[in-house]
Amino acid sequence: MYAPGVGRIVRDDPEHPDPGFAELYASLPDATDREPWLGWCRAAGGAVLYLGVGAGRLAVPLAGAGIEVVGVDAHPAMLDHLRRRLPEADLLLARIEDLRLERRFGLVLGPSGVLGTPERLAAAARHARGLVAMELMNPHWLLAAGHPGVRVLRATGGGAEIEVDYPGGWTQRAQVQLLWPEEVERLLAPAGLGLELMRGRDDDGGLADSETYFVLARARRTASRTAGATSSAKRRSWVSTSSASGHRT
Numbered sequence: 001m002y003a004p005g006v007g008r009i010v011r012d013d014p015e016h017p018d019p020g021f022a023e024l025y026a027s028l029p030d031a032t033d034r035e036p037w038l039g040w041c042r043a044a045g046g047a048v049l050y051l052g053v054g055a056g057r058l059a060v061p062l063a064g065a066g067i068e069v070v071g072v073d074a075h076p077a078m079l080d081h082l083r084r085r086l087p088e089a090d091l092l093l094a095r096i097e098d099l100r101l102e103r104r105f106g107l108v109l110g111p112s113g114v115l116g117t118p119e120r121l122a123a124a125a126r127h128a129r130g131l132v133a134m135e136l137m138n139p140h141w142l143l144a145a146g147h148p149g150v151r152v153l154r155a156t157g158g159g160a161e162i163e164v165d166y167p168g169g170w171t172q173r174a175q176v177q178l179l180w181p182e183e184v185e186r187l188l189a190p191a192g193l194g195l196e197l198m199r200g201r202d203d204d205g206g207l208a209d210s211e212t213y214f215v216l217a218r219a220r221r222t223a224s225r226t227a228g229a230t231s232s233a234k235r236r237s238w239v240s241t242s243s244a245s246g247h248r249t
């Protein structure tokens with residue numbers, strides 16, 4: 001436990017889990033807006049695989065809506081907290097990149113930028129028999145000046161060192177990869193995924209001012225002609241101006 005009132009800097013480090021990071025996530029209120037995740041979970045049907053499930057900020061509201069969540073996280077204290085909240089849930093302590101379950105899912109989800117590396121995306125894809133859904137930080141937004149509570153300490157080439165403030169005096173320091181929306185298809189292709197939908201946070205889907213963006217991708221072996229047609233139509237609708245992750249409300 002940290003002393004109250006003292007600034008608390010935490011990191012998301014799956015190799016050396018930071019106790020303060022789990023304490024921060026356990027202190028966050030549950031998500032009140034469950035979309036687009038809930039709609040995607042319902043459309044997929046059956047159990048969903050949630051990678052980087054954390055302490056339950058989103059998993060608990062999804063489970064409350066009747067979704068069967070199989071959760072994976074590398075942080076023991078995150079899972080301890082979540083087990084107390086969802087005692088019936090199937091929760092696995094593992095690094096995403098090492099995951100090899102003998103089971104595939106209609107939907108694999110990874111919010112909070114957690115699927116932003118080729119190794120983790122490949123792990124998501126090998127457990128998907130349908131869709132992979134993720135949320136990524138938007139470099140267009142991040143590198144634009146003046147976001148209260150978010151500081152870019154350094155930005156070099158494909159990455160940035162950032163700090164994000166949270167209520168309660170917490171600050172998360174993170175090394176993030178800059179994954180540009182324009183280049184997402186190049187990230188998906190080696191994992192055998194095809195882009196189905198990309199949109200910003202707001203309902204209008206625009207990326208210009210969106211802090212993060214959502215990507216829905218389909219495992220190619222199950223892609224249908226219909227899905228391909230839908231994909232092209234939806235792709236045209238995104239606005240091309242555009243794992244600290246902005247759960248700061």
Ligand SMILES: C[S@@+](CC[C@H](N)C(=O)[O-])C[C@H]1O[C@@H](n2cnc3c(N)ncnc32)[C@H](O)[C@@H]1O
Nearest residue numbers: 014052053054057073074075078094095096112
């Ligand atoms: C930013 S938190 C988000 C937690 C949850 N998705 C939420 O929205 O509340 C990221 C979570 O992913 C986990 N994580 C990060 N990298 C991971 C990895 N390589 N393997 C497994 N879990 C990882 C962290 O331990 C943490 O619980």
